[in-house]
Amino acid sequence: MSSRPDALPPANPQKLRTGLSRVWHAAGYSLEGLRAGWGETAFRQESMAALVLLPLAFWIGRGWVQVALLAGSVLLVMIVELLNTGLEAVVDRIGPEWHDLSKRAKDMGSAAVLLALLLALGIWTAAIVERFAG
Template sequence: MTSQPQAASPADQQKRRSGLDRVMHAAGFSLAGLRAGWSETAFRQEAIAAIVMVPLAFWLGRGWVEVALLAGSVLIVLSIELLNTGIEAAIDRIGPEWHELSKRAKDMGSAAVLLSLLACGGIWIGALYQRFAA
């Protein structure tokens, strides 16, 4: 009994790539993820805030470490928001019915976003306090 070779799936094709070709294709997937994230209101709001806050970090920070903390904390919020959106999309793909594990997954994703926002806010409040009150 001989088996027929199966057509390579898109995931297999990506794994076979190497070098700059792999990087270019991966960048395309990343840009598609950012476009998909932009369709989410929360990500859009945070991205617009980031457009203001990241350049502001260069003015507010008093050295490269402070600038990295300020700008990095904003980018971490965006990253976690994208991960949360991915979790929600995966859960929604499974089905619309309510399930405790689905609720837990969505709640934990939301909690991760909240914690990142609190950390970002704390870093920015500390930097603003140091800049203007000290």
């Protein structure tokens, strides 16, 4: 915030928080985001898969790098899904009518989820092949 006397205060008073108060409130907003994500079928499915895949990553992975790649790829899918859901919510907030740019934004969000899933599939396939064929 500027120290100029004519500077306007931020539109969101939450931006004035500092230190532990800011961290505490940010954590609360993050939990709210996870709760909102839980309301989406795709995120729930990915979360259920993560409950199985994250522990499995420690068994399949040979060393910390493989474990990090396996677990990270699962978390990446969930992260991209949350971002896609947020993007869709913003587009829907703008208006329910069909618009080419709205469709394009939603399609690109969906494509990002697909790419994250393909990346995870590739990483898991390579690790499983190395673990059991090598």
